Amino acid sequence: MFKIVVVLVAIFSCSSAINPGPVVHATKGEVWPKPQQQEKSQDFFVIRPHTFSFKAPDNIGCPNFLNDALTRYWTIIATATLKKSWTKQSLLDLDSSLGNLDSLTIELTGECASEEILPAFGDDENYSLTVSAEESLLSAATIWGVLRGLETFSQLIYTEQDVLVINATSITDFPTHPYRGLLLDTSRHFEPVSIIFKTLDAMAYNKLNVFHWHLTDDHSFPYKSRAFPELSDEGAYHPVATVYEQSDVKRVIEYARLRGIRVVPEFDTPGHTRSWGVSHPELLTSCYTGDEANGQLGPMDPSKNTTYEFISQLFAEVTDVFPDSYFHIGGDEVDFECWKSNPDLTAFMAANDLASYEKLENYFIQHVVDILDGLGSNYLVWEEVFVNGVDLPESTVVHVWKFNGGPATLNQVTKAGKYALYSSCWYLSNLHSGGDWNLFYDCYPLEYVDTDEQRQLILGGEVCMWGEYVNEHSVMQRVWPRASAAAERLWSAANVKDMTDAQRRIEEHACRMNRRGIEAQPPNGPGVCL
Structure with missing residues (x-):
């Protein structure tokens, strides 16, 4: 008898602790992003x-x-x-x-x-x-x-x-910003073409218009080059199963085109290039401990003409394969320690009057910029290239991404008369407890600069999905509907920022994407999609 009483008390205690909490009731037939x-x-x-x-x-x-x-x-x-077929009587x-x-x-x-x-x-x-x-x-x-x-x-x-x-x-x-992008990293974890297609569908449902394809990084080189097939043969996770063939790239570009979405490739240099060095170690800098090479490889070696000859040949192919007029050349997170350790680079810097490693980076980026100029391509760079004082042509687009100091950097970039993209507040790889779309919705880059002239230089922004901790089984849930929040801020008028209204509308929009096959997370907690 005692045992039975204990069980009943436990059940009563648990049930009395249930608190269903508020439920957000979705709107019906509301448009996301909100029209002008x-x-x-x-x-x-x-x-x-x-x-x-x-x-x-x-x-x-x-x-x-x-x-x-x-x-x-x-x-x-x-x-x-x-749920059932309609009848005249139901009307x-x-x-x-x-x-x-x-x-x-x-x-x-x-x-x-x-x-x-x-x-x-x-x-x-x-x-x-x-x-x-x-x-x-x-x-x-x-x-x-x-x-x-x-x-x-x-x-x-x-x-x-x-x-x-x-x-x-x-x-x-009409859109407030002409550039409304989503970055997908397919190097840290390979994403099948089917996932890229689904991403492009979801982008169209949110009126995003630029697919920033972060194709390569330290971890793998999944792009199958015509000129240098060994880059993916040796640098991809698998030479066949985790590689984008030329036909795959063509299909992605066409799928995006039919949805009004540009495809901007990124081949990050001179850092984030360890996968290049699996097949071509001569492209990278040998790191030293004291007077001896220690077997480690760092960023690309900016002192060798052969480095630029290789890049020139590869980028000529890439700008032919990817028809968009813009090319993202990266330039972020260049680790100077390996450059500092290499005596040959020290001698090269002295011979070329390069007084700092920022100047050495400037030397490298300028060569890459000249290569792309010769190919008739425009280019985007990560913010470090600007912050480190690289001399950039006026047409260069500076991509601001660091969370700490992002607004200040955006202000500096536009005060210098440079075009800018903003991503600092829209890193989808940063997770918070519960539905955190409101943090992305509460960001509006035009508020971070001082003058109308500067605002005109902000072309738009991107949500960034870096691939360290997502793969084909989890990436869609991580992206949507969190990316939808940024999509509305980039499309709709500046005064569209009522969080309560957005909460109800994004509830409907997430369910809408679910019905269309997009595995969007519930944005607001308890509820049901009808």
Whole structure:
């Protein structure tokens, strides 16, 4: 009897301690990121997926490009989750119905002459969208605007009493920042092409437009070079299973193109290059202990002409394979200790009047910049290149990333008249307890500089997913919907910052991404996706 009493007390104690806490109730049919201007009625239309269609004139231009987009978004609408089939009787319970919406007309007011058109920096992504009794029209001057408008249209649709509905709505929309990126590191852990595709899908759902592909690092070299196949044969985790073939890269670029997303490659130099040295140790600096080489290798050796000849040949290939006009050359976290230990570099610095190791880095970066200039490519660099005093052309984009001092560095970069990207507050590899998307949402780079002239030099920003502790099984949950917070701050107006409103809308958006196959985490704690 005593034992039974103890068990009952334990059960009672545990159950009485249960505290379900607050539940965030998701919105319905709200758009993420929030449009610049929107008027929304309580009146709505019913959408029957099997009869709904997009209508575009035969002479709209770029038909294959557009047809791909319309097929994708029709499929999203047609496969929306419904618990049961709707009936005419169920519609009687819905007030304010305007009837059925059978189609959306697509209007492309500008030209789209080439099927091979690529997204580029500064593209016009503006669009207008009207859903009313008089007309249902998506209008944009570019195919990129059409893509953004289709995403918005798909998000306006929601379920009510198991029926797909869309409110009468008028939207005029455009991005605040032209560069809205996501960095994915595929060196620390190899990410299969299928994961990259899923990442690009999620980026399109959040109107992000630059995929920064951090391809190589100390840990592996997964890019299969035509000119130097030994780089991945010996420097990748596996010469076949964890390598991006040329065909893989081409598929990623095309998949991104069809979603209006640029692909910017990064081959970080002169540091973070240990994987290069597996097949080509002569590229790297030999480290010394006293007067003897100790067998360790450091950053690239800036004193050898052969280093630049190798880089020139590899980068000529990379700029041919990756059609974007920008190339990220890295330049972060260069460890000077190995350079300091090497007597040959000491002699080289003396002979070339290089009074500091920052000057030696300047010497290296200037050679790489000259190589890319010769290839007709623009370039991005991590903030250390600027902080260390490297002489950079005006067109260089400085990527600010350090958490401590990020706003101050952004201020310095733009005061110097340089273009800037900001990532300091958007490192997805930094984890906090519970849902931490609000920390990313509470960051707005334009607030960190002093003048309008400086604000005009901030092109946008990136969320960064470094790969030390994520792989194909965990990366999507780590990225989404945390990256969505930054996506809204980069797209929407500066006054879109109400955390309570965002909390309810990101709850809906995370569930929306779940329905579309994106393993987004619950952003706000207890709840359910219906």
